[in-house]
Amino acid sequence: MGLLNDTITKITARDDDARARAKARLDQLTMPHWALGRLMDLGMDLAGMTGEMPPPVKRKTIVTMAADHGVAEEGVSLYPQEVTAQMIYNFVNGGAGVNALSSITGARVVVVDMGVKADLGALDGKIVDKKIAPGSSNIAIGPAMSAEEAVRCVEAGIEVALDLAESTDVFGTGDMGIGNTTPSSAIIAAITGKDPGEITGRGTGIDDSQLERKVSVVRKILGVNKPDGGDGMDVLAKVGGFEIGGIAGLALGAASARKPVLVDGFISTAGALIAGALAPRSVDYMIAAHLSVEPGHAAMLEALGKRAFLDMDMRLGEGTGAALAMTLVDAASKVLTDIATFEEAAVSTADK
Amino acid sequence: MGLLNDTITKITARDDDARARAKARLDQLTMPHWALGRLMDLGMDLAGMTGEMPPPVKRKTIVTMAADHGVAEEGVSLYPQEVTAQMIYNFVNGGAGVNALSSITGARVVVVDMGVKADLGALDGKIVDKKIAPGSSNIAIGPAMSAEEAVRCVEAGIEVALDLAESTDVFGTGDMGIGNTTPSSAIIAAITGKDPGEITGRGTGIDDSQLERKVSVVRKILGVNKPDGGDGMDVLAKVGGFEIGGIAGLALGAASARKPVLVDGFISTAGALIAGALAPRSVDYMIAAHLSVEPGHAAMLEALGKRAFLDMDMRLGEGTGAALAMTLVDAASKVLTDIATFEEAAVSTADK
Secondary structure, X not given: OHHHHHHHHHOOOOOHHHHXXXXXXXXXXXXXXXXXXXHHHHHHHHHHHHOOOOOOOOOEEEEEEEEOEHHHHHOOOOOOOHHXXXXXXXXXXXXXXXXXHHHHHOOEEEEEEEEOOOOOHHHEOOEEEOOOOOOEOOOOOOOOOOHXXXXXXXXXXXXXXXXXXXXXXXXXXXEEOOOOHHHHHHHHHHHHOOOHHHHOOOOOOOOHHHHHHHHHHHHHHHHHHOOOOOOHHHHHHHHOOHHHHHHHHHHHHHHHOOOOEEEOOHHHHHHHHHHHHHOHHHHHHEEEOEXXXXXXXXXXXHHHOOOOOEEEEEOOOOOHHHHHHHHHHHHHHHHHHHOOEHHHHOOOOOOO | OHHHHHHHHXXXXXXXXXXXXXXXXXXXXXXXXXXXXXXXXXXXXXXXXXXXXXXXXXXXXXXXXEEOEHHHHHOOOOOXXXXXXXXXXXXXOOOOHHHHHHHHHOOEXXXXXXXXXXXXXXXXXXXXXXXXXXXXXOOOOOOOOOXXXXXXXXXXXXXXXXXXXXXXXXXXXXXXXXXXXXXXXXXXXXXXXXXXXXXXXXXXXXXXXXXXXXXXXXXXXXXXXXXXXXXXXXXXXXXXXXXXXXXXXXXXXXXXXXXXXXXXXXXXXXXXXXXXXHOHHHHHHEEEOEEEOOOHHHHHHHHHOOOOOEEEEEOOOOOHHHHXXXXXXXXXXXXXXXXXXXXHHOOOOOOO
């Protein structure tokens, strides 16, 4: 618990002074006041998070956390479990969605094995090995992991963040794990108190009868495990997953290093909810990249007090939403640095 | 009318075959079916518009059309009219919002003087001179321009599109003109039949009493000019503006050359509405970049049958929304070309 507690202690409030300096410049740009709207809000937030004006944003890292889930045996996904490991190879070979979208802004993709149910030794040096166990246990019949494993996976995420922080200005989160929308739905239900029928979605694309079954599985998961919604670590251990804990840790570690974190979609936001339960101030360093098609995502973002930037009907995960939203980080940065003020450009100001 | 009629005749339907080839690839990518949602729709549309798979998207041009408006003397804007010309200098010097946002994707910004009320001779060679007249007439007391000038400004826009088409894969539209939300509001009201109170907004940031006055000016404009909403050229001549006609022409010219056009915000969409009234098929080549804060924008997009890609609380114009949405064009292109299929990556497909 040493690293976890130390990290939480180190998370400070955003820097009001850097934020004010960003606002002061944005207020004077050659345009009607705040006419670039949310790009200007984002620029101000980036300055507050990093404590620098202009905020550094050049070095971008998407961290894709992968793990398997015992609950996959309940038939909650359309895909067989071996797809998790197959997709890791696809990430490493540069052939996945997250690779394609990261390339737009030159973001690096770092893949972390948090608990894939396969021997990934052949990828030694190409992925980060933080494997807690080969897949979490089936949460429809008991807890996902022990309390000790829950701490270990969050701390593993913190370690990844701290290792990468020196070479990263902005983080993005991502996930891979067949079956992982089910624990994510259970996490929202546990933390927000929403009914599973409202916040459980089609994941990889299941049909109506499969969805009905998935909702009943989520209800069963909550009944069997009785997670304490006020205790992030209890929720993670009982109804979470290793990559979700890793994402929570990444968010905590990044916040402790004053690095903005673009939170991807449904599974990443479940990790963000866990992080927020463990350290409410970590939420100040999170940016909601996009709104997922999964119906529970809006409820999660509401719980975090965030409004997503993109609404593209995406539901892939991997970090694809975070990778796409990196373009908005670049845009917000350009607005802060590349637009002339009224004085610089000798443009007449508004009549008062 | 020769160029206008020739151009309209040349606008053909999108290429179903290229579109089908795009869909065939997207259907097989290593992800749950269509999990990148609107990026995949966009990729398919780009293939259909250009007739090529993959569609070329590298060479991007934002065309910022500028003009002044006699109606500015009604006090509908917060800024003095000389700001139009001052901002042209700002565009040329690279200090405006559209320059900053275009730089993210390497888009070129081309500024066109469609009718600025200032001598811009000092910018010879740096902007395109298509000046119809030094500002349109005050539409609160009579038509904006003659029927002949309306044709000339649309044809000027077509000429710009055709001149640039050889060196452009994707166009974006933009506008500059103090007072131009007022004619744009009149255009929506004329074409969609909506009440001016519903679709007139704060433009550069006017307050409640100024807004009330602006709504009454729009009502007066419609009463004085009685535009025929079914006749795009009549609407443009009576209640439009030179840059709005130029944007309409740009959209027609681009469509005739099979080039996709990212339509920026409120004023650009007024131009797009005129283009759609003149040649309904031109709408097939338009992409709605973003949803403006201006309340009438949603009504315009509905009339065009478009859903905006970005919702960033922006209301600057210049082409800033189109420039930002160019990142989505790049993303859609990467999705088409850089993601492996299940077969290529040896990933297991969904259980059927």
